[in-house]
Amino acid sequence: MTSAASPAVRRGPDLRIPFGFALVALACVAPLFLGNYPLHAIIIALIFLLPAHGLNLLLGYTGLLSLAQAAFFGIGAYASALLAVHFGTPFYLNFLAAGLVTGAIALPLGIPALRLRATSFVMCTLGFVIIGQAIAKNWISLTRGDMGLAAIPKPYFALGPASFTVSGTVGFYYLVLAIAALATLAVYLIVRSPAGRNMIAIRENETLAESVGIPTWHYKLVVFMISAVFAGLGGSLYAHYLTVVSPLTFQMYYSTTMLIIVLGGGAGTISGVIFGSLLFVGLTEALRVAPELRMIAYGFFLLALVFYFPNGFAPLIGRFWSFLERRK
Amino acid sequence: MFYTVIEQIVNGIVSGSVYAIVAVGMTMIFGVLRAINFAHGEYYMLGTFGAWFAIDYFDLPYPAAIVIGVVATAVIAVVVGNFVMQRIVGAPAEAGVLATLGVALILQNTIILVFGGSYKFFSGGYIEPVSLFGFTLAEQRILIIIVGLIVFVGLELMVTYSRIGKAMRAVSQNIECCAVVGIDVRHVALWTFILGACLAALSGVLTAPVNVSVYGGMGELITFKTLPIIIMGGLGNVRGTFVAAMILGIAESLVATYVGLQFRDTVGFATLMLVLMWRPHGLFSAQARF
Numbered sequence: 001m002t003s004a005a006s007p008a009v010r011r012g013p014d015l016r017i018p019f020g021f022a023l024v025a026l027a028c029v030a031p032l033f034l035g036n037y038p039l040h041a042i043i044i045a046l047i048f049l050l051p052a053h054g055l056n057l058l059l060g061y062t063g064l065l066s067l068a069q070a071a072f073f074g075i076g077a078y079a080s081a082l083l084a085v086h087f088g089t090p091f092y093l094n095f096l097a098a099g100l101v102t103g104a105i106a107l108p109l110g111i112p113a114l115r116l117r118a119t120s121f122v123m124c125t126l127g128f129v130i131i132g133q134a135i136a137k138n139w140i141s142l143t144r145g146d147m148g149l150a151a152i153p154k155p156y157f158a159l160g161p162a163s164f165t166v167s168g169t170v171g172f173y174y175l176v177l178a179i180a181a182l183a184t185l186a187v188y189l190i191v192r193s194p195a196g197r198n199m200i201a202i203r204e205n206e207t208l209a210e211s212v213g214i215p216t217w218h219y220k221l222v223v224f225m226i227s228a229v230f231a232g233l234g235g236s237l238y239a240h241y242l243t244v245v246s247p248l249t250f251q252m253y254y255s256t257t258m259l260i261i262v263l264g265g266g267a268g269t270i271s272g273v274i275f276g277s278l279l280f281v282g283l284t285e286a287l288r289v290a291p292e293l294r295m296i297a298y299g300f301f302l303l304a305l306v307f308y309f310p311n312g313f314a315p316l317i318g319r320f321w322s323f324l325e326r327r328k
Numbered sequence: 329m330f331y332t333v334i335e336q337i338v339n340g341i342v343s344g345s346v347y348a349i350v351a352v353g354m355t356m357i358f359g360v361l362r363a364i365n366f367a368h369g370e371y372y373m374l375g376t377f378g379a380w381f382a383i384d385y386f387d388l389p390y391p392a393a394i395v396i397g398v399v400a401t402a403v404i405a406v407v408v409g410n411f412v413m414q415r416i417v418g419a420p421a422e423a424g425v426l427a428t429l430g431v432a433l434i435l436q437n438t439i440i441l442v443f444g445g446s447y448k449f450f451s452g453g454y455i456e457p458v459s460l461f462g463f464t465l466a467e468q469r470i471l472i473i474i475v476g477l478i479v480f481v482g483l484e485l486m487v488t489y490s491r492i493g494k495a496m497r498a499v500s501q502n503i504e505c506c507a508v509v510g511i512d513v514r515h516v517a518l519w520t521f522i523l524g525a526c527l528a529a530l531s532g533v534l535t536a537p538v539n540v541s542v543y544g545g546m547g548e549l550i551t552f553k554t555l556p557i558i559i560m561g562g563l564g565n566v567r568g569t570f571v572a573a574m575i576l577g578i579a580e581s582l583v584a585t586y587v588g589l590q591f592r593d594t595v596g597f598a599t600l601m602l603v604l605m606w607r608p609h610g611l612f613s614a615q616a617r618f
Contacts, residue, residue, distance in 0.1 A: 065422045112605050118421045119364055119563070120604055123555055127597035130552055134594040252548070256429060263426065292445075295437040302430030306423045307415055 027177055031170045039169050045282030046180040047237045051254075052261040052273050053187045054230030059259075060267030061191060062223045063203030065118070068109070068125035070254035071132040072102045072228040074245075076235025078136060081149040081245045091155030095236045102232025103225050110224040114217070126252070133250035148246030155240050172241060179237065183230065187270055190226070199223060200268075253295075257281065260298055263305050266312030275314050335463060336581045342469045342538075344577025345476030349531035350550060351557040351569045352483060353524025359500030359564030360520045363416045363424025367408075367432035368528055369551030373544065374401045375529025376450070377439055380542045383452045390452035394533045401529035402522055404435070409521045414514045418503065432551070440544035453537020468537045475534060479527065480570055487566065496520055500564050549593065556600035 031039060051069045058064050076098040083094045113124040136143050143149065155175060190196055201209040202216050210216045239245045257280070265276020280301070284294045305312065354368045378397035382388045388396065412431055416424045454467035487493040495516045499506050506513055528550075536542060557576055561569035576596055584592040 065425060112601070116604060120559060122364070122421075122425055123559055124601060124604060126552075126555070127601055130597045131594055134591070138588075138590045256433065259426065259429075290441075292437040292441040295433045296441070299430040299433030299437070302426050302433070303412065306419075306427045306430070 024181075031173055036169045039173050041282045041285035042278070043169070043173055043176050043241060044285050045277045046176045047234055047241065048257065048261060048281045049180050049274060049277040050183050050234030050237070051227075051231035052258050052265075052277050053183055053270075054227030054234075055258045056262045056267060056270070056273045057187065057190065057199070057223055057230075058227040059262055060269070060273075061196065061199040061203060062220060063206075064114075064220065064224070065122055066125040066224070066227070067122060067252070067255040067259075068113075068128045069227070069231045069258045070249075070251055071125075071128040072106060072231035073235040073238070073254055074129075074132050074136065074250035075105055076102045076232025077239040077245045077249045078143060078149070078235075079232070080236035081152045081239045082142070084152050084240070085149050088153075091153075091240060094240070095155075095233065098232045098236035099229045102235075103229040106225045106228030107221070110221050110228075114220050114224060126255075129250055129252060129255060133247050136247035136250055143247070146247060148244055148248075150244045152239055152243045152245070154243065176237060176241075179233070183233070184270060184274065191270065195219070203268075256298060256302075260301055260305075264301060264312055266314035269312075269314055272312055272314035275317065276312070279313070332585070333582075336585050337578055338463060338465065339469075340578030340581035341574060342472050342577070343580060344574035345472050346531050346535050347553060347557055347577055348476055348570050348573035349479050349534075350528045351554045351561070351573050352479065352566055353527040354554050355558040355561060355564055355566060355569045356483075356496065356500075356520050357413075357524045358558060360496055360517050361413060361416050361424065362421065363413075363419075363428060364555065364558075365521075365524070366425060366428040366551060367435060367547075368428075368524070368554060369547035369549065370432050370435040371401050371405065371525040371528040371547070372532035372550045373439065373547030374404060374435065375532035376536045376542050376546065377443065377544075378529070379452065379533040379536060380448060380450050383450070384448075390454070390537075393452055394530070397533040398526050398529045402526050405522045405525035406518075408435075408525075409518045413521045414518055417513055417517050432547070436544055436547055443544065445544055448542040450536040450540055450542050455537055466538065468534070472534050472538070475530070479530075483566055492516065492519060553593070553596050556596035559600060560603050 030042065034042075051073050054072075055066065055069050058066050079101040080094040080098040083089045083097055084091075089097075109128060113121055113128075116124055137145055139145075155172070191199075198209065198214045198219055201212075201214055202219055206216055235249065238249070260280050261276040262273055263276075264280055265274070266272025280298075284297070289297070309315075350368065350372055354365050357363070357365050357368070375397040378400035379390075379393035382393040382396040383390070408431055412427055416427060454471065456467050457464045458467055458470070459465075460470070485493075487497055495506070495511050498511060499513055499516050503513055506516075532550075553576070557572045558569055560575075561567075561572035576599070579599065580592045580595045583595050
C-alpha cells in the first residue's frame with residue numbers, strides 16, 4: 001500500500017494551508033450559490049465520507065482489505081431507523097446509538113474474521129454483508145422485510161425546553177458538514193497519534209511490528225471496530241436523510257463505492273479520501289449518471305486504479321501543486 | 329417423509345452439479361493466478377444470455393444455443409484474460425480482488441444496459457419429466473448431473489495426463505520455478521482462465537431451462553454461492569471443490585424444504601464462516617497455503 005506523499009523541499013510559503021481554509025470557507029457558504037440538487041449531491045458525498053474514513057483507517061493505514069463496510073453501514077441505518085420509528089427518540093440519540101451498536105456488533109465479528117489470512121478475510125467480510133441482508137429481509141417482525149422502514153423523522157434536537165427540526169436540504173447540509181468535519185478531525189487525531197504510527201507499522205510489516213512490541217492483534221481488532229463505528233454513523237445519517245431504509249442498504253454496491261472512494265482518492269491519506277468521496281459520489285450524483293453507466297465507470301476506475309494508479313488519483317493533485325509552486 | 333428427503337437430496341445433487349461446474353473453474357483460476365475471481369458468476373450469466381439471445385432472436389435449437397453461449401463467453405474471456413487476468417499474475421492479493429470486482433461491474437452492467445434489467449423468459453431445454461427408480465425428474469436435471477460427472481472426470485484426466493494440465497498444477501505450486509524451467513506462466517494463466525469461464529458459461533446454459541428466468545444481475549448470486557464452495561473445498565483443490573459443491577447443494581435443498589426457502593441463499597456463507605473458524609484452510613486441504 002501507499003504512504004502519504006512526502007512534500008519535497010519547498011520554497012516560499014506553503015500554499016496548502018490557505019487553500020484548506022479557503023475550502024472550508026467555501027463549504028460554509030456553498031448553500032448561498034448552489035442549487036438544491038448540487039447540494040443534495042454534496043450531502044450524499046459527505047455521508048459516504050464517514051464509512052470511507054473508517055475503511056481508510058482499516059485499509060489505508062492498517063492494510064486490511066475489508067468488504068464489510070456495507071454491512072456496518074446497513075446496521076447503523078437500521079439501528080437508527082428502528083429507534084426513531086419505534087421509540088421516537090431524537091436524532092442525536094439515534095446517531096450515537098447507531099455508532100455504539102455497530103461497534104458492539106463489530107467486536108464478535110472481528111474476533112474470528114481477523115484470525116484469517118488475506119483472501120479468507122475478504123471472503124468472511126463479504127459474508128457479513130450477505131448475512132446482514134438476509135437478516136434484514138427475513139426478520140420481518142422487526143425490520144418489515146423487503147418493505148423496509150419508512151417515515152423516519154428528519155433529525156430534530158431537543159435540549160431542555162428548546163427543540164428544533166433540521167428540515168430542508170440546507171439545514172441538513174450544515175448538519176452533515178459539521179459531522180463530517182468532526183469525523184475528519186477524529187481521523188486526523190488518530191492517525192497523528194502514536195497509535196496511528198503503530199497502525200502504519202502493522203501495514204508495512206506485521207511480523208516486524210509484533211517483534212518490536214506492538215500488540216498487533218489488539219490494534220487490528222480496535223481499528224476494525226472503529227471503522228465499523230464510522231460506517232454505522234454514516235448509515236444513521238443516510239437513514240435520517242433519505243427517511244427510508246430497506247434490505248437494499250446491505251449491498252455489495254456500497255462496499256464497492258467505499259473501496260473506490262478510498263483507493264481512488266488515495267489510501268492512507270485523509271485529504272485523498274475527502275477528494276475521493278466528492279469526486280466519485282458527489283460528481284456522479286450531480287451529473288445524474290444512469291446507475292448502470294455509473295457502475296461501468298466504477299469498473300473501469302477500479303481497473304485503472306489497480307494497474308495504472310496504485311496510489312490513487314490524489315497524488316496527481318500533489319504533482320499539480322508542486323508544479324504551481326515551481327512556477328512562482 | 330423418507331421419500332421427500334431422498335427427493336430433496338437428488339435435487340441437491342442437481343444444484344450441487346451446477347455449482348461444481350462453476351466452482352472448479354474458479355478454483356483452478358485461483359490455483360494459477362492466486363486471485364479470487366469476483367467476476368466468475370458473470371461468465372455464467374454471459375453464457376445464459378448468449379444462449380437466450382440465440383433462441384430468442386434466431387430461433388436456434390437448444391443444442392446450438394449451448395454452443396453459442398459458450399463460444400460467446402470464450403470470446404469475451406479471451407479479451408478479459410489478455411487485458412486483465414494476465415496482469416494479475418504475481419500481483420498482491422488485493423489487486424486481484426479489485427480488478428476482478430471491476431470486471432464484474434463492467435460485464436454485468438453492460439448487459440443490463442444493452443438488454444434492460446427486466447427478467448427474460450428462457451424457452452429452450454428438455455423439460456419433459458421422466459420416471460427413474462420411482463422418482464420423476466426433468467430430463468434437463470439428469471443432463472446436468474451427467475455433464476457434471478463428465479466435467480469432473482475430464483478435468484481429473486486433463487490435470488493428471490495432459491501437458492497443459494501438468495503445467496497448471498506446476499504453476500499452482502510454484503510460479504518462479506515454472507518460469508525457471510521454461511513454462512510460460514502467462515500462457516498457462518490465460519488458458520486456465522478461458523477454460524474456467526467456458527465451464528461457468530456451460531453451467532449457466534444448462535441451468536437456464538430449470539431456472540427459466542434470465543436477468544443481468546444473476547451472475548452476482550452465483551459468485552456469492554461459489555466463493556464459499558471454493559474456500560471450503562480448499563483453494564485450488566479440484567476434488568475438494570466437487571465435494572464441497574455437493575454438500576452445499578444438498579444442504580441448500582434441505583434448508584429450503586425444512587427451514588424456509590428464504591434462508592437458502594445464506595446457507596453457503598453461514599457454513600463458510602463456521603468452517604473457517606474450525607479449519608481455516610478448507611475441509612480438504614492438508615495445510616493452509618493462502
